[in-house]
């Protein structure tokens with residue numbers, strides 16, 4: 938898969954992760970939040986995440 942060097946990512950359980958390098962392969966992603974009032978990095982989510990089918994996590 939061709940990695941997008943503009944989107945660094947270490948979530949290799951995601952089917953869009955390049956695997957051999959820590960980049961996403963999508964052309965663009967959507968970032969959102971699961972909080973009403975996000976105040977920390979942990980409040981943010983990649984909403985383009987899609988679980989790898991082979992993932993046993």
Ligand code: SF4
Nearest residue numbers: 946951954961983985
């Ligand atoms: S879609 Fe999101 S979580 Fe998945 S590889 Fe791309 S940036 Fe990472």
